[in-house]
Amino acid sequence: MGLRTKSSNVISKLVVWTTLGAFIFFVLFPTFYLISYVFLRWPEVQLEVFENPIIGDENWRQILKVLSFSFRLSLSAVAFDLVFGIPLAYVLARKRFPGRSLLEDIVTLPLVIPTSGFGFATSITWTTVAGIGGWLGLGTGLVTNLNVVIPFLNVPIVLFIVHVALTFPYIVRTIETKFESIDTTFEIASRTLGASSLTTFRNILSPLSIPGIFSGAVLALARSLGETGASLIVSGVSSTASIAIVRWTSEFKLATAAFMGSLLVVIAWAIILPAELYVGRRGRGLRISYQLPISIYRKIMKFERFASRRLSRLKDGLPIVVVVLTVIVPIIVVLNSVIFYWSADPYTGKVQGGVVYQLFGPPNYFSILQQATVTSIIVALTSTYIAMCISIPLSFIIERKWYGEIIRTILKVPLIIPTSSLGLSVLLLWGSSGFNLVSPGIWLIILTHIVFSVPVIVESIIASYEGSNIQMYEESARTLGATAYNAIEAVSLPLIKGGILTGFILSFTRSLGETGATFIVMGRDITVPALVVNMVEALAIPAALFTSTYLIVLSLILLVIIRILTRR
Amino acid sequence: MPEVKLVNVTKRYGEILANDHINLTIKDGEYVSVIGPSGCGKTTLIKSIAGIITPDEGEIYIGGKLVNNIPIEDRSIGYVFQNIALFPHMTVWNNITYGPTVKGMVPEETRALALEMLEMIKLGARSDAYPNELSGGTQQKTAVARALMSRAELLLLDEPLGALDVKVRAELRYELRRIVKDLGLTALHVTHDQEEAMSISDRVIVMKKGRIVEEGAPISLYTQPKNLFTANFVGEANFLTGVIIEMAEEGAVIEVGDGTRLMTTNKDRSVGERVVIAFRPEYATIEKKGGTNTFSGEIEDMLYSGSIVRLRVRLDNGELIVVKKALSLGKPAYSAGDEITVKVSPENLLVYPYPKEGLSKELALE
Numbered sequence: 001m002g003l004r005t006k007s008s009n010v011i012s013k014l015v016v017w018t019t020l021g022a023f024i025f026f027v028l029f030p031t032f033y034l035i036s037y038v039f040l041r042w043p044e045v046q047l048e049v050f051e052n053p054i055i056g057d058e059n060w061r062q063i064l065k066v067l068s069f070s071f072r073l074s075l076s077a078v079a080f081d082l083v084f085g086i087p088l089a090y091v092l093a094r095k096r097f098p099g100r101s102l103l104e105d106i107v108t109l110p111l112v113i114p115t116s117g118f119g120f121a122t123s124i125t126w127t128t129v130a131g132i133g134g135w136l137g138l139g140t141g142l143v144t145n146l147n148v149v150i151p152f153l154n155v156p157i158v159l160f161i162v163h164v165a166l167t168f169p170y171i172v173r174t175i176e177t178k179f180e181s182i183d184t185t186f187e188i189a190s191r192t193l194g195a196s197s198l199t200t201f202r203n204i205l206s207p208l209s210i211p212g213i214f215s216g217a218v219l220a221l222a223r224s225l226g227e228t229g230a231s232l233i234v235s236g237v238s239s240t241a242s243i244a245i246v247r248w249t250s251e252f253k254l255a256t257a258a259f260m261g262s263l264l265v266v267i268a269w270a271i272i273l274p275a276e277l278y279v280g281r282r283g284r285g286l287r288i289s290y291q292l293p294i295s296i297y298r299k300i301m302k303f304e305r306f307a308s309r310r311l312s313r314l315k316d317g318l319p320i321v322v323v324v325l326t327v328i329v330p331i332i333v334v335l336n337s338v339i340f341y342w343s344a345d346p347y348t349g350k351v352q353g354g355v356v357y358q359l360f361g362p363p364n365y366f367s368i369l370q371q372a373t374v375t376s377i378i379v380a381l382t383s384t385y386i387a388m389c390i391s392i393p394l395s396f397i398i399e400r401k402w403y404g405e406i407i408r409t410i411l412k413v414p415l416i417i418p419t420s421s422l423g424l425s426v427l428l429l430w431g432s433s434g435f436n437l438v439s440p441g442i443w444l445i446i447l448t449h450i451v452f453s454v455p456v457i458v459e460s461i462i463a464s465y466e467g468s469n470i471q472m473y474e475e476s477a478r479t480l481g482a483t484a485y486n487a488i489e490a491v492s493l494p495l496i497k498g499g500i501l502t503g504f505i506l507s508f509t510r511s512l513g514e515t516g517a518t519f520i521v522m523g524r525d526i527t528v529p530a531l532v533v534n535m536v537e538a539l540a541i542p543a544a545l546f547t548s549t550y551l552i553v554l555s556l557i558l559l560v561i562i563r564i565l566t567r568r
Numbered sequence: 569m570p571e572v573k574l575v576n577v578t579k580r581y582g583e584i585l586a587n588d589h590i591n592l593t594i595k596d597g598e599y600v601s602v603i604g605p606s607g608c609g610k611t612t613l614i615k616s617i618a619g620i621i622t623p624d625e626g627e628i629y630i631g632g633k634l635v636n637n638i639p640i641e642d643r644s645i646g647y648v649f650q651n652i653a654l655f656p657h658m659t660v661w662n663n664i665t666y667g668p669t670v671k672g673m674v675p676e677e678t679r680a681l682a683l684e685m686l687e688m689i690k691l692g693a694r695s696d697a698y699p700n701e702l703s704g705g706t707q708q709k710t711a712v713a714r715a716l717m718s719r720a721e722l723l724l725l726d727e728p729l730g731a732l733d734v735k736v737r738a739e740l741r742y743e744l745r746r747i748v749k750d751l752g753l754t755a756l757h758v759t760h761d762q763e764e765a766m767s768i769s770d771r772v773i774v775m776k777k778g779r780i781v782e783e784g785a786p787i788s789l790y791t792q793p794k795n796l797f798t799a800n801f802v803g804e805a806n807f808l809t810g811v812i813i814e815m816a817e818e819g820a821v822i823e824v825g826d827g828t829r830l831m832t833t834n835k836d837r838s839v840g841e842r843v844v845i846a847f848r849p850e851y852a853t854i855e856k857k858g859g860t861n862t863f864s865g866e867i868e869d870m871l872y873s874g875s876i877v878r879l880r881v882r883l884d885n886g887e888l889i890v891v892k893k894a895l896s897l898g899k900p901a902y903s904a905g906d907e908i909t910v911k912v913s914p915e916n917l918l919v920y921p922y923p924k925e926g927l928s929k930e931l932a933l934e
């Protein structure tokens with residue numbers, strides 16, 4: 001008995017140390033290397049960015065320009081998301097109606113669809129005659145081209161739409177979850193006291209949900225700042241910070257790219273950390289009180305009473321219109337166009353402009369696509385598998401060691417830093433200018449994907465761990481004489497199987513759809529989402545149409561699988 | 569003003585009939601309690617009156633006005649929730665002034681009213697505290713104060729004292745009634761605690777499976793329940809089945825089991841009818857052997873609870889009854905295994921026709 005305890009102690013120590021080692025090697029290093037790179041090579045950075053002998057501080061001015069553009073874009077997209085996302089979250093959380101879970105799935109869809117395919121779908125929807133313009137009988141796209149900007153904001157409209165679509169799910173689902181966690185009795189109580197439903201929302205539900213709204217907004221903002229795949233396709237002549245990193249890396253302006261990337265990482269940190277601290281506080285919502293003159297106050301409440309009765313249709317309807325326009329329509333347009341362009345360009349009649357010619361004719365995109373599919377699947381499977389091996393023991397460490405919370409907070413970083421920064425970091429760390437262990441290609445892609453796969457899986461496992469009373473079961477197993485190791489094996493693992501499974505699928509889909517980082521580290525290997533970007537850049541539109549459709553269908557299938565697994 | 573009238577109010581949840589054609593009138597200024605076993609539809613009833621639930625059928629009138637299509641916020645009611653539901657992000661002060669504020673009352677007036685209310689429930693010192701800093705009893709009082717502050721004349725309370733311990737509950741009971749009566753409100757109070765219902769209200773309504781089975785003044789429900797379910801649910805009762813063998817001058821004579829005969833004062837029955845006799849455990853006395861209206865049996869066991877001891881007696885005919893006695897100091901007069909004789913005087917025996925579906929089905933709580 002004593003002997004067994006001792007040997008299992010040694011084993012558990014070994015497991016902890018191996019796991020922590022793998023965590024540091026595969027996740028921590030790549031995440032933070034970029035910043036240390038900038039510090040270590042500061043003279044080089046200074047020379048290239050600020051005191052370039054030829055162009056002076058032009059690179060620095062470029063950095064400021066793309067940063068300000070990125071923030072303008074992301075903040076306005078998040079503001080838009082909030083305006084339409086909060087009502088939608090409310091409807092999803094509080095109302096029961098047929099088609100509710102379908103709506104939920106549709107809102108979630110942009111999380112699953114590879115962004116480059118989705119970006120391409122959006123761009124043809126808005127700027128070509130195959131999209132909305134054609135449906136309206138305009139003979140051109142609804143928006144003339146990708147460079148048309150929204151007045152005042154000075155942000156390209158199609159880019160804005162894509163960012164809204166890709167960040168909307170973060171806002172809606174986070175806030176929906178928060179709303180659901182708040183007992184409806186508070187709202188009913190408010191109404192019995194004479195408040196209309198809108199007044200109730202303002203006074204009760206929204207202050208209680210502030211942490212949820214906040215974290216949804218932070219997630220959406222981080223997502224928008226880091227978005228690369230779709231932006232590469234729809235940005236036209238503008239450049240976001242993430243695109244700039246990709247472009248500068250390909251131009252070998254590594255110091256500038258690294259400096260920019262670390263700025264983004266630091267900014268992401270600066271946004272997340274206060275938000276984490278604020279939301280993590282056990283406070284139950286925002287405690288505000290303010291005094292308005294009674295006459296104004298009465299007017300506000302009268303309006304709210306009116307709006308609660310008369311405008312509720314509008315409030316419920318508009319967000320759905322947003323979802324349909326930004327998510328459903330692009331998917332339909334792409335599917336529709338593939339059929340349209342199948343054998344030949346429908347407008348010129350040229351077979352060279354048809355899907356079949358581009359796939360199987362001389363351009364022979366089909367064999368490239370086959371190759372890319374194999375690469376994508378190998379990458380997704382390998383990186384998810386390695387990430388699982390690290391994540392499962394890591395989750396247990398997070399749940400029971402005192403430093404667990406620290407690890408968990410660190411793990412938030414790779415989730416929110418722009419993937420192009422991450423790719424650059426990995427490239428600099430393992431590639432020829434760093435340890436020179438791995439050169440760009442499939443292995444470097446895998447190393448990159450592991451970095452963000454680990455946090456995705458860990459979060460799923462922890463969510464299911466905290467959702468059940470595992471600690472209690474484990475303790476009772478241990479009072480019955482099981483050692484800690486046995487307790488984990490016999491009691492915990494089966495209980496968190498659901499979490500592991502969800503984590504696997506989420507990580508797999510994320511890896512399958514990732515573009516930003518992959519683009520930087522892929523070398524001559526290519527994944528399917530990156531292929532879409534290349535096709536668009538090569539103006540092989542029918543091939544891009546087919547590949548986007550292929551990606552969308554693939555992710556729809558994955559979504560169905562997720563649905564089935566996470567039901568129960 | 570706020571007379572409440574329900575006509576055929578019905579609510580279904582799929583197969584379940586939560587409220588089955590409820591007809592009910594609550595007079596202005598009356599304090600009415602609704603009791604019944606868990607799941608009998610009490611909450612459904614009170615929520616329908618508040619507008620939180622829309623009934624499938626029937627009409628609800630408040631102050632003579634049909635309110636079926638009037639939203640919650642315009643029904644002008646005070647509602648106290650089973651789970652208290654104080655707004656967690658607001659202080660006691662902000663909680664109780666919420667109603668007047670959203671109704672657009674002038675701030676000075678709200679303030680005066682709130683101070684008065686805090687005085688009445690003796691909470692002035694805690695007005696800056698948040699709900700999670702208060703004890704259960706104080707939270708409950710605040711919840712009542714919040715409901716009263718909206719100046720509603722109709723107060724609906726859903727198990728308002730349910731979450732409290734016995735002592736506090738008994739104390740708040742009286743306070744609640746005092747406040748309601750002082751302010752001249754109409755109140756509907758849901759509870760599953762029959763003692764609470766008895767002590768707080770002018771009238772008690774007993775529900776079972778979505779229906780009202782009986783209503784009346786607390787005393788008469790206890791002493792003269794009109795049906796078996798009420799006799800069982802309100803207080804404790806022993807039940808014996810028997811047959812009427814004679815209609816004597818004073819009332820029916822009933823034979824229960826092996827030849828034991830009991831005199832009752834019940835006059836409207838006929839010979840040969842199958843009946844159920846009910847009596848309260850505290851109305852049974854222990855006597856010397858022999859005499860009228862007695863049965864003999866053996867004490868199976870004795871259960872002590874506070875000032876009372878319950879003797880479970882196995883009668884010679886095999887049935888089990890309970891006899892309640894005040895606990896006296898000194899050496900107990902009886903012990904388990906003793907043969908005793910139990911007497912119940914005729915006026916304490918309630919007689920009911922034997923239920924069609926059997927006794928246990930009639931008494932069942934669900």
Ligand SMILES: Nc1ncnc2c1ncn2[C@@H]1O[C@H](COP(=O)(O)OP(=O)(O)OP(=O)(O)O)[C@@H](O)[C@H]1O
Nearest residue numbers: 581584585586605606607608609610611612613760
């Ligand atoms: N939202 C609902 N959906 C389905 N069935 C419901 C719902 N609400 C109540 N019921 C059912 O209606 C019946 C009456 O419920 P109600 O809450 O009114 O009972 P109650 O008398 O208040 O019980 P308790 O004393 O336990 O609070 C129960 O059988 C319950 O299961």
Ligand SMILES: [Mg+2]
Nearest residue numbers: 610611612650
């Ligand atoms: Mg109830």
